Amino acid sequence: MTTLLDRPARTLEPPAADPPPGPPPGRLRRLVRGPAGQAAYVRPAALAMLAGTALLYLWNLTASGYGNSFYAAAELAGTQSWKAWLFGSLDAGNAITVDKPPGALWVATAFARLFGFSSFTVLAPQAFMGIAAVGLLYLTVKRVAGPAAGLIAGSALALTPVAVLMFRFNNPDALLVLLMVTAAYFVVRSLEKASARWLALAGVAIGFAFLTKMGQALLVLPAFTLVYLIAAPTSLRRRLLHLVGALGALIVSAGWYVALVELWPASSRPYIGGSTNNSLLELALGYNGLGRLLGGSGNGGGGGGSTNTGFGGSTGITRMFGSAFGTEISWLLPAALIALVGGLWLTRRAPRTDLFRAGLVLWGGWLLVTAGVFSFMSGTIHPYYAVALAPAIGGLVGMGVVIAWKQRAALAARITLAAMVLATGVWDYVLLGRTSDFLPWAKYVVLAAGVLAGLLVLVGQRVRRVLPAVVLAVVVSLGLGSTAYAAATAAQTHNGSIPTSGPSSSAMGGGGGGTRGAGGPGGSGAPTGTPPNGANGSTSSSSSSSTSSADGGGGMGGDASASSELTALLSNTTTTWAAATSGSQSAASLELATGKSVIAIGGFSGTDDAPTLAQFKQWVAEGKISYYISGGQGGGRDGSSAASEIQSWVESNYTATTVGSTTVYKLVS
Structure with missing residues (x-):
């Protein structure tokens, strides 16, 4: 195939007979066949x-x-x-x-x-x-x-x-x-x-x-x-x-x-x-x-x-x-x-x-x-x-x-x-x-x-x-x-934080989740091909249980899939953070389900001392956090000292309610 750019300029000479078919000239030939002198197969x-x-x-x-x-x-x-x-x-x-x-x-x-x-x-x-x-x-x-x-x-x-x-x-x-x-x-x-x-x-x-x-x-x-x-x-x-x-x-x-x-x-x-x-x-x-x-x-x-x-x-x-x-x-x-x-x-x-x-x-x-x-x-x-x-x-x-x-x-x-x-x-x-x-x-x-x-x-x-x-x-x-x-x-689905290859793949950590919206966060359905019912792994052999680390953090464990009630609750918030929970996997799953920011207390492993109790109290006082969600990875008292202190303070000062099957504390009036 030739293009106008590949054709020679017109002249006043009478047209010659059509040339015999040959390889495509110019740049197209170089694209398909490579530079001159290179083997034709390369x-x-x-x-x-x-x-x-x-x-x-x-x-x-x-x-x-x-x-x-x-x-x-x-x-x-x-x-x-x-x-x-x-x-x-x-977040x-x-x-x-x-x-x-x-x-x-x-x-x-x-x-x-x-x-x-x-x-x-x-x-x-x-x-x-x-x-x-x-x-x-x-x-x-x-x-x-x-x-x-x-x-x-x-x-x-x-x-x-x-x-x-x-x-x-x-x-x-x-x-x-x-x-x-x-x-x-x-x-x-x-x-x-x-x-x-x-x-x-x-x-x-x-x-x-x-x-x-x-x-x-x-x-x-x-x-x-x-x-x-x-x-x-x-x-x-x-x-x-x-x-x-x-x-x-x-x-x-x-x-x-x-x-x-x-x-x-x-x-x-x-x-x-x-x-x-x-x-x-x-x-x-x-x-x-x-x-x-x-x-x-x-x-x-x-x-x-x-x-x-x-x-x-x-x-x-x-x-x-x-x-x-x-x-x-x-x-x-x-x-x-x-x-x-x-x-x-x-x-x-x-x-x-x-x-x-x-x-x-x-x-x-x-x-x-x-x-x-x-x-x-x-x-x-x-x-x-x-x-x-x-x-x-x-x-x-x-x-x-x-x-x-x-x-x-x-x-x-x-x-x-x-x-x-x-x-x-x-x-x-x-x-x-x-x-x-x-x-x-x-x-x-x-x-x-x-x-x-x-x-x-x-x-x-x-x-x-x-x-x-x-x-x-x-x-x-x-x-x-x-x-x-x-x-x-390639034929398997892969979710979580520790995927493996081969015909029977598994992964630990937050994976798929039917709570994720199609094409983006905030929807009620899962994105195309996402395993239903919040399954974490790509096959029936995949791990969907929460597995905590040797240090007591649970950041790499399975996520606690958000119920439709919890998703709706967080989606309607207008504060800086819709919620706070222990461990990044739990927070990440909630963010993807709602499109809202969620604080991951203790970070990935649940063992980081962030945020501190004093900082958390200040954010609550300023009305920046709507809810505290109990039961995330990182494990509250089993995670960092900050996570343990925050959970104890919330439990002592706020009333627990159940949303779906999740314990939630409302932090704003």
């Missing part, structure tokens, strides 16, 4: 990969309702108050923030402000982030290992079950992964010509990733630093100076917001949820820093230095392969580790600045450091954190397959590829066996394909007619198990 294959990713991530997306109601409520608050948007407040009245920096909320809330608050605008930004991450990983790996490696890497990321989960859900991890892949792309660009500018951009990307999920964003820095020190084509002195400049860019891109929060008068901003002293810096160093690594108070679900965290299984080198993480991330993990070792061996004689080996160091360092920290951290860890490993695994598998195939005349290359497919076939057989009622035949197909592919790679490289069989066996071995779980993940 651009169509890349576009097909992105289209397939979009279908997988966007199909039936609103079936999960608002996903994680905790972040959805904060997004709703951000559409109602610019201050709530800036600080990541859970538009700006009583307390979520327990993460607001980077992901800034993006999602901007989307909701543009297109209206609904289930789709809550979840779609993460899907678009996933599509972008897949495309950017393809481009990054392509620059160092060619288009085939990029296509394998991008496809591996797209089809990783935990990636499908997180890119269809509204946790901050989607933006975190996109920003880390963006930083990796900038690092690769910086390696090509020792560019300080590109390296500084990588620092900026990690700085904003820090404002998305704090310390987890920094786990890729050792790999980025090492690869630039090793492979940048310039002197060691200049390499060090460039790294210092990139560190400065990181500090500025993250530090401006930390400084803004620390310098802003505490009395005119919300309390920093998750902190012990209303400080974002303390939140980064404590609750979202050392608290995650070493355990301790404030991390709901994590023991204080225990070697067995509540949601991630026992610490140790096998954690990523265990029951909590295995089916989320480890489908291609053995292949990635083999690819790293084999690839480094095959490139051992390459010059220092070789980009292919630099790519191995980048993705290998990312994988080893991040997986190592996840495996041994004693604080709170959830299986979905493993999505941060997916780009590195994809990059290593793509590069490993390509270099082993290109050098298959060498025994070491054949052993590398054979080991990759055989290990994947055996391990995927084990993983598929963990859900024996899900595609029971698939584990045998994967195992047979892995064994067949390994044998053919080892002995059949000189017989051209077996090459198609080799390729097919390799593809089935590397892709079937993960793809099956990815499709099953």
